[in-house]
Each structure stands twice: as structure tokens, then as C-alpha cells.
Amino acid sequence: MNSLWDPAQAAAINDDALAMRVYSSRLLGQNEDLVMHGGGNTSVKALGRDFFGDEVDILYVKGSGWDLKTIEKPGFSPLRLRETQRLAKLKTLSDDDMARQLRAFLLDPRAPSPSVEAILHAVVPFKFVDHTHTDAVVTLTNNPNGQSIIAELFPDCLILPYVMPGFILAKQVADAIAKHDLIQFKGIILMHHGVFTYANDAQATYENMIELVNRADQYIATHGVTNHPTRSAEVDLLRLAHIRQAVCRCRGRAQIAMLDASGAAAGFASLTNVASLATRGPITPDHVIRAKRTACIIDSKTPENRAIDTTVPEVARFANDYRSYFQRNTNGNLTMLDSAPRWAVWKNVGTIALGSTLKDCRIITDLNRHTAAAIQTGESLGGWEALPEKDIFDLEYWVLEQNKLAASGPVKTHQGKIAIVTGAASGIGRATAIELHAQGAVVVGLDTNAAVESVLAADGLIGRICDLTDADAVKEQTENTVTQFGGIDILVLNAGVFQTGQTIEEASTTKDDSAIWAQTLAVNLTASQKVLSHAIPYLKRGWEASVIIVGSRNALAPGAGASAYSVSKAGVTQLARVAALELAADGVRVNVVHPDAVFDTGIWTDEALRASAERYNMTVEDYKTKNLLGCNIRAKDVAAMIATVAGPVFSATTGAQIPIDGGNERVI
Numbered sequence: 001m002n003s004l005w006d007p008a009q010a011a012a013i014n015d016d017a018l019a020m021r022v023y024s025s026r027l028l029g030q031n032e033d034l035v036m037h038g039g040g041n042t043s044v045k046a047l048g049r050d051f052f053g054d055e056v057d058i059l060y061v062k063g064s065g066w067d068l069k070t071i072e073k074p075g076f077s078p079l080r081l082r083e084t085q086r087l088a089k090l091k092t093l094s095d096d097d098m099a100r101q102l103r104a105f106l107l108d109p110r111a112p113s114p115s116v117e118a119i120l121h122a123v124v125p126f127k128f129v130d131h132t133h134t135d136a137v138v139t140l141t142n143n144p145n146g147q148s149i150i151a152e153l154f155p156d157c158l159i160l161p162y163v164m165p166g167f168i169l170a171k172q173v174a175d176a177i178a179k180h181d182l183i184q185f186k187g188i189i190l191m192h193h194g195v196f197t198y199a200n201d202a203q204a205t206y207e208n209m210i211e212l213v214n215r216a217d218q219y220i221a222t223h224g225v226t227n228h229p230t231r232s233a234e235v236d237l238l239r240l241a242h243i244r245q246a247v248c249r250c251r252g253r254a255q256i257a258m259l260d261a262s263g264a265a266a267g268f269a270s271l272t273n274v275a276s277l278a279t280r281g282p283i284t285p286d287h288v289i290r291a292k293r294t295a296c297i298i299d300s301k302t303p304e305n306r307a308i309d310t311t312v313p314e315v316a317r318f319a320n321d322y323r324s325y326f327q328r329n330t331n332g333n334l335t336m337l338d339s340a341p342r343w344a345v346w347k348n349v350g351t352i353a354l355g356s357t358l359k360d361c362r363i364i365t366d367l368n369r370h371t372a373a374a375i376q377t378g379e380s381l382g383g384w385e386a387l388p389e390k391d392i393f394d395l396e397y398w399v400l401e402q403n404k405l406a407a408s409g410p411v412k413t414h415q416g417k418i419a420i421v422t423g424a425a426s427g428i429g430r431a432t433a434i435e436l437h438a439q440g441a442v443v444v445g446l447d448t449n450a451a452v453e454s455v456l457a458a459d460g461l462i463g464r465i466c467d468l469t470d471a472d473a474v475k476e477q478t479e480n481t482v483t484q485f486g487g488i489d490i491l492v493l494n495a496g497v498f499q500t501g502q503t504i505e506e507a508s509t510t511k512d513d514s515a516i517w518a519q520t521l522a523v524n525l526t527a528s529q530k531v532l533s534h535a536i537p538y539l540k541r542g543w544e545a546s547v548i549i550v551g552s553r554n555a556l557a558p559g560a561g562a563s564a565y566s567v568s569k570a571g572v573t574q575l576a577r578v579a580a581l582e583l584a585a586d587g588v589r590v591n592v593v594h595p596d597a598v599f600d601t602g603i604w605t606d607e608a609l610r611a612s613a614e615r616y617n618m619t620v621e622d623y624k625t626k627n628l629l630g631c632n633i634r635a636k637d638v639a640a641m642i643a644t645v646a647g648p649v650f651s652a653t654t655g656a657q658i659p660i661d662g663g664n665e666r667v668i
């Protein structure tokens, strides 16, 4: 690991202590082997002024919710240093009191809540303090001989046994400082936790960290193995969807299942003792908040009977084990968290991150990669040994850690669900994709129009070019979606073409009549049937699965001159009715919405609108609102309806046809 310190950049910062703090914190944050996803924390002590202009000693410490990789000045909480130091002199301090007092000591009440290690930072009598949970050092401490390896390797460091972070750790360090002058040490090594370095100079603080980590890296390179086996894996997508469904059931809500079948993940999952390795505990206890203490171990074999079981025994076993773990360790005053796994080792295939959002899943995937590597390295060094489960439990149920997760806000209606929307480049399809995404779903929008890629381009809102009349392309996109996110819960069949102006008689004399008829039925009816049939096996293994077919008022109240369109929409409506009958037993709902007069769609050009209005002897405005309610129906109104039908409000409704047409006498 090389020092990233750039003397020119550092010199340009001059003597702005907080800017220097930002600079070197980001250097630490850039290296995943030092800190990951909000892990680690840093601080600087500086003289500042309060509101009255009086000089005050300030501790700027990393605020919660900020990441060292991207931190900026406002990410550091300005605390009154003396008062913060004084907290370490108390005999006891409850979590509530600590959090409240730290907030009370802020010079700016709008600042983020200070790190739970703020008191520790305050008592270290140096200007700069860096703290990381570096893989290399922690791997050496998670070893049966960890104590002696660390003592031998770091004779110039203060080595402290594991205690609970927060006030207890701050007291431990304060007591050690009372006995030893920290100046004689390069840093502090906390067993099973991480490293602190400190100096009055940012560069020395940072470079001491790099030096200590390099020492651990070199020890590992000499005594252990860091080249871990890799292999390729074959993925049974139906089983993946089934695993995901079982996890959703266990969690009580939709979860994304992000499979990592990379060579390294598959290699780890193929180790003969992986079930033991992945259930001994995390690299550092703070991972427990995101990943729980152990992985769920999933057997590689697909059950011979493909019938859909209501449980995946491995997930049920994980939940049972979690309940026992809670019972063994609770003090009687705690409420058990959900018992669903956050990651799984799928034997011979890879690892699966399980979470409510893509962000959660990516963080868990990163943690898994580091954990798998650290565990294998640890084994080669004499055995991987995590902290006793009671210590990990205490951290998992530490209210200050749980608060961090709670800060992520309420769960959205379609959070964690996976949706496919056809015809998503414009109009109702595009609006529906955007609406489902806004309500928390991961959405894949398909369209022949290449614009789909640019109109749906956000995290979890993906546009893919797909000719829905091409069965292979449909299969590929369906499978891609499952590979990426673990399943399919919502299918919106919206793609459609509309050609009008011909009576049946006229069509028979027109050269391209059969082309219009064939194309309309191919896109509006047959393609929908194809997408549906490819998606059904996954929908059956989905969570609160729902199919919504976009029909048309024409299906119920056809108009002259649009036979192909009306027939295709009547056909797709009948398809939905049959699907509702076939899929109800598997909990998959199928409903139809019948929009009418939605003019902000790809089908309606200004010219087509004018022509239609003329045919009725109306102005365009009157034509647009020629329904009983006299209302304008927009694509986003239909999208909101579709998202609602896909959601819990309609959980007891299948086979229904819901008009969204402003009221039509012929339909009523």
C-alpha cells in the first residue's frame, strides 16, 4: 500500500486545518482496504471562535452519514473540545446521554451527529487523529495467535483488547493515556477492531497509518496466502428467484438479491469448509449492522421436485439459528430484529447480497468480497477466528448503530421489488417505469426504440433495447433481469402500436393491409403473450407478484376503423383473464387497465390528434376531454393507477378490468 500523499496538493492547502483534515481523510477513504462505506473516522483539533467571537478549542470529528472517501468540510461536526474531553472522566454514560450531550456541545446545531468515537478522538492529545478498520491488521487479530502476532509485529504500538466502541472504548483509551505517554507509540492497535494513528501533523498521522498497515500486509505476504482460488459458476436462475422469495418471506417485504458469481466469489463458495468459514463472524463487529453475524449457507443442489415449495429450508434454518442467537444473548429488554439473512453463500455458485435497495446490496457485496478474502487469508495464517458472538450481538443491538440504519427513512410501497415494463421509451410505459422506480422498485424498461436507454437512465431505472416480437431477445432480457436483481415481481405489458383510418373492407383492398393487421397483432398481442410466458416461472417465485396489462377502452367499446387495434386489445384482455385463472394459486395477480384518450403518448402525434378531432367535428381541446367527467387523462395518471394496482391496495384483486377513461357511456 503506497502513500498517496501529494506534497504539492498539501502545500496548496496551507494552514487551513479543516481543509487539511478533508484532504487526508479522503486519502484514507480512497483505499477500500483501509475503510469501507462510512467505516473509519478522523478528526482535527483547532482553535476557532464561537458565536460571540470568543476563542474556543474545537474538535472537528467525522459526522455520521458521511463517507471518508467523499467527505467535505460540512461533514465534520464541530464540538467544544473541553466539554467533550470531560465526558471521558465520567464513571458511566448511557448511550442516550452521550448522543444528547455530544449534540449539545456542537457549535452548530445543524451539523451532523458526531461519530460514536468522538470522545476517544477528543482525549487523544494530538491535533490529527486517523482511525481505520483496515483488513490487514484486523485479519491478524482475528487469529488464535492474534495476540502474539500483533505484539511481535507492533512493538512500537499501544495494543488494547477489544471492548465495545463508544464510551467504553473512549474510557479504555483515556485510562491507557493516563498510564503511557502516547508520544512513544506510532499508533494504537485495537484487537478485532482497527488502528488509530495520531500526530500534530496530518502527513505524519496518515503515513504512520500506511506504515502500520504495510507491516501487517508484509507479514501476511510472508506467512500467509493471499491468492485465493477462483472458478466459474453455472447459475440456476429459477433457484435464485426461489431463494430470493424465501428471503422476502422471512423479512416480510421485498428484497433485492444481488448475486456475485465472480471467479473469486465462486471460488470462496466452492471451499469444502465454506459453511464453517462463513458462519464464524464478521471481520470487524461493525459489519454486523449491515450483514448480520453470519451468512446463510445455501446448498448448491436444485431440489429434484421443481414444484414451488413455500420455504427454502436453508433460509428457514438461518432464521431459526438467528432466533436462538437472540435468545442466548438478549438481556431480556431487547426486541428481536428481523431474522432474515443479509447475505448468503450459495455453494459452488457465489455469494448473494440481500437488501431493500441497490445501495444496500452493493455495500453488502463489497463487505462480502473483503470478508471472503480476509477469511481465506486468515485461515492460511493459522485459522480464522472472529470475536465471541456476545460481543458481536452487543454491537448489533447497540442503539447507536441501529439509529444509523433507521435514518434511511420509511419503506416505499414498491421498495425492493423488481419490475419489467414493456414499451417504456415513451408515453404510458415510460411514465409507469418512472413511477414504479419512484415508489422504490428496480425497473427494467424494454422498447425497440433506442431512446429507451437514455430516457430511463438512473440508478435502478434501466432502459434496454429489445424487439418484443423476438422470442430469444425477450428470454435474454428476462434472464438478465433475474441475474442482476434476483427475480421479477411486477410485469407491465404496455407495448403497443396503433394504426387507424381503415375499415375492414378498405383494408382488404389495400396493399399493406395484412402487414398492418399482422404487425398490430404481433406487437400488441403475441409479444405480450411471449413476455408473459417467459416471466411466469419467475413471477411464481416473486414477491406479491402482479401483472398489469395495458388494454384500451377499445376492448370494451370498439370504434369503427380500428379493427386490428381493437382486436389485439380484446385479445390481450382475454389473455389476462386466462392468466388470472392460471396464476391465482401461485399468488400472482393479473389485472387490466383500460385507458382512453391519453394523448401524451408516442401513439398520438399532433397531426393524428387534429385528424381525429376533425372527424368528430371538434376542437382538439374538446376532443381531448370528450369523456363523462370532462377530464384530461395523462400518461402519468395511468402510471399512478398501474403502480397502485401493482401494490397492496389491490392485494385481493385479480382478473379485474379497470377503466381510466374519464367515464364512457358505452363502457358503463
Ligand code: ZN
Pocket: 040, 117, 131, 132, 133, 165, 193, 194
Ligand atoms: Zn472503529
